[in-house]
Amino acid sequence: MSTRAIVLATLGLAVGLALDACSAPVFTLRPADGGDPIDAGTVKPGEDVPVKPGEDAPVGPADRPVVTPDAGPPVDVGPVMPGTVPASIARALPAFDEATTARVRALRADGLSRGNRPNVFAKIGDSITEAGGFLQDIGDGFYDLAGYRWLQPAITYFNGVRFSDNRTSFSRYSACAMGGWVSGQPLDGEPDSPLRRELAATRPLYGIVMIGTNDLDRTPLEQYAANLTRIVTIIEESGAVPVVSTIPDRNDQAAPAARVPAFNDAIRSVARARNVPLLDYWLPMHDLPAHGLEEDGIHPSIWRNMGDPQATDFRDAAMQYGYNMRNLTALLMLERLRTLP
Numbered sequence: 001m002s003t004r005a006i007v008l009a010t011l012g013l014a015v016g017l018a019l020d021a022c023s024a025p026v027f028t029l030r031p032a033d034g035g036d037p038i039d040a041g042t043v044k045p046g047e048d049v050p051v052k053p054g055e056d057a058p059v060g061p062a063d064r065p066v067v068t069p070d071a072g073p074p075v076d077v078g079p080v081m082p083g084t085v086p087a088s089i090a091r092a093l094p095a096f097d098e099a100t101t102a103r104v105r106a107l108r109a110d111g112l113s114r115g116n117r118p119n120v121f122a123k124i125g126d127s128i129t130e131a132g133g134f135l136q137d138i139g140d141g142f143y144d145l146a147g148y149r150w151l152q153p154a155i156t157y158f159n160g161v162r163f164s165d166n167r168t169s170f171s172r173y174s175a176c177a178m179g180g181w182v183s184g185q186p187l188d189g190e191p192d193s194p195l196r197r198e199l200a201a202t203r204p205l206y207g208i209v210m211i212g213t214n215d216l217d218r219t220p221l222e223q224y225a226a227n228l229t230r231i232v233t234i235i236e237e238s239g240a241v242p243v244v245s246t247i248p249d250r251n252d253q254a255a256p257a258a259r260v261p262a263f264n265d266a267i268r269s270v271a272r273a274r275n276v277p278l279l280d281y282w283l284p285m286h287d288l289p290a291h292g293l294e295e296d297g298i299h300p301s302i303w304r305n306m307g308d309p310q311a312t313d314f315r316d317a318a319m320q321y322g323y324n325m326r327n328l329t330a331l332l333m334l335e336r337l338r339t340l341p
Helices: 003-011 098-114 146-158 194-202 221-237 254-274 282-286 316-320 322-339
Strands: 117-125 204-210 241-245
Touching: 098 204, 098 241, 117 146, 117 194, 117 221, 146 322, 194 204, 194 221, 204 221, 204 322, 221 241, 221 254, 241 254, 241 322, 282 322, 316 322
Parallel strands: 117 204, 204 241
Antiparallel strands: none
16 A cells, blocks of 8 residues: 555544535545644624634635636637537537626626635635545646646636635535535625625635535525525635535435435526525536445545545546546636636
């Protein structure tokens, strides 16, 4: 077993409650001292309060943007060129129509005027987002871009801000991504909700939202749509651009599996109604072996190289696995947003 595999096996983040429990795909690289996830703190938007241990300062030099010289400012490189991304993957990123482009620009301008940070994004979701398989290896420097080397500027750019735990947007432990969560839980305790705390702590210009896998068993569709709409609204009110993602299939039980199409239609409807970016993750996932899921039938699978889980390897063989697909499509979306003039 490789040294990295031993580290992953020893320090992997074990998350999940009841239904949302998963062992195999949940890996992360923790600091050498085994430090715990950083608490986003209790800072409320607009408050001027002393910083407490474990919090990120609402404003302060320790976590101001520090963009490395080769990152450069956002550059408009236009749409993805035909043939650069296989059509089976590119369909996860539907083109921005005129209304969506205008909305992204308006939200971005508002966020920048508030002091939100252009190279920071927040992660909102359940265990599929909390798990180390989602983007963390990029923040820790473990990835293989393969034929997507043109995405390196996006990685450099969004690695430009380091929080008080020395982590970046890719590797930060979000206070608004927890195993077992349903869509109402990011909103718990409003107006002092986990969602608002994470947004206040990170001051992002973008928020990636994927939640609903556990709602399939527990939440009426109408309530789910209302919760997702409220999450999008709060992200917009903070000056950030919401990016909403469809959810993967469920292979474990017939009843929740049957509800996936309706829930994904609700997600697409929210994106259309609010003119915000949609990451249609379900589309490429559905055609992967086992729908891109682990044996538990709930969580995305991870490509393993000689037993070493590598969720941010984008070679062709790795792209048959769920977390590899999620990481690549998320990175493609971040690059689209970074280069949008």
